[in-house]
Amino acid sequence: MAQSPFPIRSVRTPVLELAYEEHGAADGDPVVLLHGFPYDPRCYDEVAPALAAAGCRVVVPYLRGYGPTRFLSPETPRSGQQAALGRDLLDLMDALAIPRATLAGYDWGGRAACIVAALWPERVAGLVTATGYNIQDIAASVRPQAPETEHRYWYQYYFHTPRGRDGLAANRAELCKLLWRLWSPTWSFNDATYARSAASFDNPDFVEVVIQSYRHRFGYALGDPALEEIERALARQPTIGVPTIAFWGEDDGVTPPPAADGKRLRFTGHYERRLLPGVGHNVPQEAPEATVAAVLDLRRL
Numbered sequence: 367m368a369q370s371p372f373p374i375r376s377v378r379t380p381v382l383e384l385a386y387e388e389h390g391a392a393d394g395d396p397v398v399l400l401h402g403f404p405y406d407p408r409c410y411d412e413v414a415p416a417l418a419a420a421g422c423r424v425v426v427p428y429l430r431g432y433g434p435t436r437f438l439s440p441e442t443p444r445s446g447q448q449a450a451l452g453r454d455l456l457d458l459m460d461a462l463a464i465p466r467a468t469l470a471g472y473d474w475g476g477r478a479a480c481i482v483a484a485l486w487p488e489r490v491a492g493l494v495t496a497t498g499y500n501i502q503d504i505a506a507s508v509r510p511q512a513p514e515t516e517h518r519y520w521y522q523y524y525f526h527t528p529r530g531r532d533g534l535a536a537n538r539a540e541l542c543k544l545l546w547r548l549w550s551p552t553w554s555f556n557d558a559t560y561a562r563s564a565a566s567f568d569n570p571d572f573v574e575v576v577i578q579s580y581r582h583r584f585g586y587a588l589g590d591p592a593l594e595e596i597e598r599a600l601a602r603q604p605t606i607g608v609p610t611i612a613f614w615g616e617d618d619g620v621t622p623p624p625a626a627d628g629k630r631l632r633f634t635g636h637y638e639r640r641l642l643p644g645v646g647h648n649v650p651q652e653a654p655e656a657t658v659a660a661v662l663d664l665r666r667l
Contacts, residue, residue: 379457385434386427390418402473404542406566412654431575433566446579449596452481472496492664499629550646615645
């Protein structure tokens with residue numbers, strides 16, 4: 367299970383026993399740091415203590431399907447759809463009595479942060495998001511994209527098949543390590559670094575949550591009926607008005623930075639795009655100093 371150098375706590379939300387790590391004073395400015403797929407809170411090991419030293423209360427949760435986080439009921443759908451990630455983040459803030467926080471995330475975690483910033487902006491002081499506007503347009507996902515983009519998404523199409531589900535179940539450590547290498551080709555991580563995060567993929571719900579996530583985003587799987595109202599709101603591609611810094615790793619092997627940010631107009635407040643040379647997909651672990659600086663810059667706005 368999760369190999370954390372920090373104490374792991376948990377809090378009960380309506381559907382999860384949600385595990386998290388916390389740094390800093392309880393009365394510090396709240397910051398929630400959110401990991402992606404296939405990563406875990408270890409990506410913030412150099413970020414969270416630095417923010418705590420700067421006066422922040424830092425919460426780093428394990429997303430549903432990762433590490434010690436568990437569903438409360440066997441009846442709850444093991445959904446990884448975007449609405450579930452956003453709802454989990456809001457529920458976490460409620461359970462920890464955090465009225466308003468700066469949110470930072472990438473990949474799945476960036477999606478959760480964007481969703482809460484868009485639908486519940488009164489709860490968000492600022493947003494740090496890798497790859498910009500991270501809310502899925504599921505209706506548009508049926509349209510073919512450029513062949514180079516389709517090539518990068520091979521793993522998503524693999525997960526659409528029974529073979530892909532079985533492959534993830536049988537080879538999750540090897541498959542996720544391959545994604546790390548492909549998505550961060552210039553990051554020289556070692557086996558020990560990977561193993562510390564890969565322990566979180568042994569969660570009993572990891573495979574089902576991951577497979578449902580990638581099938582739902584293309585309209586190939588039904589969502590959790592309890593989340594349909596949120597999905598309808600997200601289908602309208604809501605704007606984000608909170609102060610935002612958007613990161614793009616210039617060496618990102620799955621979502622490289624476009625020449626022009628096509629969804630820039632989705633942000634209606636302060637917005638800054640920051641390109642990170644020599645950085646791939648796992649922004650906080652590859653560029654911890656830049657991540658800390660972005661959060662602290664938002665606090666000063």
